Amino acid sequence: MSKRWGNLLLIGTHIAGWLPLIIMIVAWSTGNLTFNPVQAATIRSGRTAIIFLVLSLAITPINTLFGLRQFIPIRRWLGLYAFLYAAVHVSIFTGVDYGFDLALLREAILEKPYAFVGAATFLILLPLALTSTKGWMRRLKKNWKRLHRLAYLAGPLATIHYAWAQKADIRIPIAVGILILLLLGLRIGPVRAWASQVRYLPRTLRNLFISHNSGRVDLSVR
């Protein structure tokens, strides 16, 4: 994959990152976000956060399976967009919905498992977002990687939160959960070793991502 494709991928990531928020704000401010915009915005931002979280967790396995290291630079951004939407989600819930009513919030968060798990997920994502810069990477050295493994916990917790917020039918959250477990499973040593062999099988698929000009894989990672 050429540098041009890498840049396009990055630009695409940023567009995909901001578009849902822009669409939501426009819909809300023009009165087109249902008759219950607070709930719609809460659900939408939460769902978007989970989508970005899943995507960020998918980058490493994509590399393992297909040898597509070119996707790695967008991993950090996918994680940051997951945090952005989680922050929007939490802000709407605490500020707009509950009007920062601490008594109500305390009841909602401490007494009800789904809000509690949601709050825990956000508290995990917060330090990851804050330490996502290269400066923090240098400062924390080995510990940076350890700290950022918390993302593996955030994925399942977010899914549990998502499932518990449903009225009864949790088939979609279960599907998301299975996907996340698969993505996490592909990180386990032996599984990873086996999966990395698989990459040589679907050559044709891989060729799709190889620059047609040079015919070789650009492995440079910024």
Next chain:
Amino acid sequence: MVPIKSSEITSEHIYVARRGFIKAMGFTAAGAFLAACAPKSSPDPIDGPTPVAQGGMDELGDPLNSFDAITNYNNYYEFSLDKTAVARASRDFQISPWTVEVGGMVRNPGVYDIDDLRTKFAQQERIYRLRCVEGWSMVIPWMGFPLKELLAQVEPTSDAKYVRFETVYRPEEMPGQGSGFYSWPYVEGLRIDEAMNDLTLLATGLYGRELLPQSGAPIRLVVPWKYGFKSIKSIVRIDLVDEMPVSLWMDAAPNEYGFYANVNPDVPHPRWSQSSERRIGETGRRDTLPFNGYAEEVAYLYEGMDLRVNY
């Protein structure tokens, strides 16, 4: 870019007329379609009479929700899980002809035509709060008649302890009924004294108009002191029975949705609090009232009962 010549631009009066023509074509076609498959006129979302309610607020002084909000934001899982998609998904639902079969432990079982129900029982406006188990609420001016009037007609026997209601089962028209997650058709139930309470309404309209399909046309239950899901829609069967009916929601998640489902701020849903709610049209939250504000009328029905057990 080649500039468009001003002579090529359609002048306003022409395109307005053209639009009018196209619209008229559409209405004619729609009219022909409706005439072909609906012998009795069904309420038309476009041409129906202006929605008018006699009252402007509930007895607590809160204003009515708009006709638009009521008919475009509601749950009806038979059509869609998305509250904003129900109206569209139910547009072609056939609500005429329609009969309701009333039977079970009664002396005078019968099959009632919807038009007979509308004329036999005086239709009255009832402005009720509707509290959804999801934590939102509306104020709705229903049209209908008390269920007790119909029950008086069919005369329940002394063995009858509960009333069981059933929604129509038409998976070809109700895509949600194809979902295997729930045990269709929708079933709900009331204890007979709850059914005989004057608040319990069989609604056939709202805002002075006949119900639209998305609101549970042509006839639905309204039990204002219970969570919205108890107010079963598009009823085709009412049976008097001696055992507590198992509702669709009890069947789907028995530990979360009970038979009584009374609005109660002190009994949380196992996964979320029920102590507050959002009135549609408002941004913040308001306290949820015991029995949705109808405690005076109905609290006696549950005297001596542990409402945490009988949720």
